[in-house]
Amino acid sequence: xxxxxxxxxxxxxxxxxxxxxxxxxxxxRIRDVSMNFGTxxxxxQALQNIGLDVGRxxxxxxxxxxxxxxxxxxRIISGLIPNESGxxxxxxxxxxxxxxxxxxxxxxxxxxxxxxxxxxxxIALPLAILGQGNRAARxxxxxxxxxxxxxxxxxxxYPAQLSGGMxxxxxxxxxxxxxxxxxxxxxxxxxxxxxxxxxMHDQLIGIWRNKPMTVVFVTHSLSEALYLSxxxxxMAPRPGRVRAVVDVVHPRASDRAVRQSPEYLAQLxxxxxxxxxx
Amino acid sequence: MxxxxxSDTPVAGPFGSRLRSRMLHKLVDLGPALLLxxxxxxxxxxxxRFFSVPQFLLPAPSVIVERMIRMQDMLLQNLQSTMTAAIxxxxxxxxVAISLAILFLYSRTAERALFPWAITIKTIPIxxxxxLLTIWLGFGxxxxxxxxxxxxxxxxxxxxxRGLRSVDRQSMEFLQVxxxxxxxxxxxxxxxxxxxxxxxxxxxxASAAVxxxxxxxxxxxxxxIGTLIVSAGYQMDxxxxxxxxxxxxxxxxxxxxxxxxxxxxCLFWPEARMDI
Numbered sequence: 001x002x003x004x005x006x007x008x009x010x011x012x013x014x015x016x017x018x019x020x021x022x023x024x025x026x027x028x029r030i031r032d033v034s035m036n037f038g039t040x041x042x043x044x045q046a047l048q049n050i051g052l053d054v055g056r057x058x059x060x061x062x063x064x065x066x067x068x069x070x071x072x073x074x075r076i077i078s079g080l081i082p083n084e085s086g087x088x089x090x091x092x093x094x095x096x097x098x099x100x101x102x103x104x105x106x107x108x109x110x111x112x113x114x115x116x117x118x119x120x121x122x123i124a125l126p127l128a129i130l131g132q133g134n135r136a137a138r139x140x141x142x143x144x145x146x147x148x149x150x151x152x153x154x155x156x157x158y159p160a161q162l163s164g165g166m167x168x169x170x171x172x173x174x175x176x177x178x179x180x181x182x183x184x185x186x187x188x189x190x191x192x193x194x195x196x197x198x199x200m201h202d203q204l205i206g207i208w209r210n211k212p213m214t215v216v217f218v219t220h221s222l223s224e225a226l227y228l229s230x231x232x233x234x235m236a237p238r239p240g241r242v243r244a245v246v247d248v249v250h251p252r253a254s255d256r257a258v259r260q261s262p263e264y265l266a267q268l269x270x271x272x273x274x275x276x277x278x
Numbered sequence: 279m280x281x282x283x284x285s286d287t288p289v290a291g292p293f294g295s296r297l298r299s300r301m302l303h304k305l306v307d308l309g310p311a312l313l314l315x316x317x318x319x320x321x322x323x324x325x326x327r328f329f330s331v332p333q334f335l336l337p338a339p340s341v342i343v344e345r346m347i348r349m350q351d352m353l354l355q356n357l358q359s360t361m362t363a364a365i366x367x368x369x370x371x372x373x374v375a376i377s378l379a380i381l382f383l384y385s386r387t388a389e390r391a392l393f394p395w396a397i398t399i400k401t402i403p404i405x406x407x408x409x410l411l412t413i414w415l416g417f418g419x420x421x422x423x424x425x426x427x428x429x430x431x432x433x434x435x436x437x438x439x440r441g442l443r444s445v446d447r448q449s450m451e452f453l454q455v456x457x458x459x460x461x462x463x464x465x466x467x468x469x470x471x472x473x474x475x476x477x478x479x480x481x482x483x484a485s486a487a488v489x490x491x492x493x494x495x496x497x498x499x500x501x502x503i504g505t506l507i508v509s510a511g512y513q514m515d516x517x518x519x520x521x522x523x524x525x526x527x528x529x530x531x532x533x534x535x536x537x538x539x540x541x542x543x544c545l546f547w548p549e550a551r552m553d554i
Binding site: 125158 | 446448449451452453454455456457458462466467470546547548549550552
């Protein structure tokens with residue numbers, strides 16, 4: 001129960017090395033995954049033969065209009081929805097086997113913090129549930145995470161006492177608390193205003209640069225996907241399928257000049273065209 | 279890039295000078311009600327005297343108060359019996375309701391089997407079942423406790439079931455992602471989610487329990503506010519009726535506000551406090 005966080009991380013790294021030997025570089029490997037909801041006449045094919053590889057420490061965004069199954073795909077990867085057909089490997093393991101050693105980081109659209117817990121208690125919750133570290137180690141970890149998301153001094157605030165952007169940062173800190181190798185984000189900034197959103201983009205890039213990890217980021221904003229990711233997966237609805245996978249020309253170019261460059265704008269246009277076709 | 283919180287973040291806690299100003303606000307809020315209460319009393323007193331209304335029809339407030347003071351020992355003795363039954367029944371009914379709600383959470387079969395019975399209990403007219411319970415349980419405390427418990431049971435059950443299931447989907451998904459056990463899910467999420475719902479019902483039940491105990495005393499009891507009301511009714515003693523009604527009302531208000539106080543202690547987080 002009181003195994004320190006450091007040792008827990010070490011075990012995780014060993015698991016990682018093991019899978020490295022088995023399957024090479026892909027953090028997430030998706031083959032022929034299909035998903036149907038409902039039965040009979042009401043049967044809807046949510047996902048059709050999805051194939052996708054996400055590399056180690058790669059930042060991949062999934063874009064598409066609502067109903068294209070992008071959130072469903074994220075939930076299948078994380079095991080929240082059981083996979084019906086096809087194959088998914090996470091760090092070389094089946095999802096169940098992977099989750100015996102490691103947990104995904106998951107950031108939801110609504111920060112989905114518990115209103116009866118303070119920011120610090122919310123961040124500490126997964127550590128308590130996973131039994132990582134003793135009380136003092138957890139408190140130190142929470143302090144470090146609050147600093148990481150630039151919320152030092154707000155640990156004792158309840159979610160209702162924080163702004164939308166601050167709540168989402170607490171939510172990110174909570175997902176990072178147990179040092180996941182893979183961070184899944186489901187439209188995490190969708191409910192925020194444009195300015196807060198941009199601040200969050202730079203913070204997220206900062207966090208990722210500081211400690212790179214595999215990120216799968218679901219969004220319906222093309223500019224957001226283009227700003228954050230290495231690769232963008234464009235999905236099409238009815239049935240949900242991968243329309244195209246685009247390599248970003250200038251990944252994470254926070255430089256304004258780059259965002260005005262012809263290549264960047266051309267890529268934005270290209271993506272828009274792909275979405276319109278979809 | 280320190281976030282600016284001045285604009286949209288209420289920071290201060292519930293204590294200190296804010297508490298005092300809140301109490302002042304409460305007093306200002308209560309002002310009109312208190313004034314009206316006093317005004318009604320004065321008009322009542324004056325009308326009864328001016329129109330010479332006979333006492334068996336409508337006693338003046340001063341007469342009622344005088345009688346309450348004179349007979350306070352007798353009133354308190356009866357009140358104690360009624361309130362003991364009401365509170366014990368309240369605890370019993372609420373306790374069983376909460377236990378069943380938790381059982382229903384983990385066993386759909388139990389819910390399907392027992393919920394129709396809960397509805398049946400709800401539909402039984404309390405006044406009709408009271409004599410039956412007296413036959414079964416005698417003239418003592420037992421039938422009073424039973425009726426009070428029955429009356430509290432249903433609203434608390436329904437609300438608690440709903441509250442325990444009110445954790446939003448994404449929060450449940452989060453707990454699933456980090457691998458929380460059912461016990462952890464209950465302790466960290468469901469319990470707190472249910473509290474506002476349970477307390478909403480528990481506040482209504484507090485006054486219902488007293489009514490239940492009094493109704494039980496109508497049909498068979500040796501002591502209690504209900505027996506006082508019945509015998510005063512036979513004797514056409516309006517003053518005694520008013521004295522009994524006021525005594526039980528004051529006690530019910532006290533019980534209600536004890537529950538409100540407990541609610542304030544239990545619902546400590548800001549979101550829950552907004553609707554108290």
